[in-house]
Amino acid sequence: MSVVQQQMAVPLFFSDSAVAKVRELIEEEENPDLRLRVFVTGGGCSGFQYGFSFDESQEEDDTVVERDGVKLLVDPMSYQYLVGATIDYQEGLQGSQFVVQNPNASSTCGCGSSFSI
Secondary structure, rough: HHHHHHOOOOOOEOOHHHHHHHHHHHHHOOOOOOOOEEEEOOOOOOEEEEEEEEEOOOOOOEEEEOOOOOEEEEEEHHHHHHHEEEEEEEEOOOOOEEEEEEOOOEOOOOOEEEEEE
């Protein structure tokens, strides 16, 4: 076994509710090529912030997490901050949204969309 195989990163997790919501949105758009892309950008009140978009194209270096036929895409730069995280969909008093439960974040802001390492 090579060194690379021994050091495989922990994957991202795609919750049942997130998979169901992505499937629902894809069906509403009537576009089976849509995938949920999660990414990390600089900014927000804690240094980094999460972003979500729908994307029809998959880049060669994207990490793909597939569950029940629904695909989640993450670019290499964002992946390093998201290893081991769970992508979830929650409905609550502040509305409905995709959220990231990230064990790598040392702190998060009140809105839950930005974090620091």
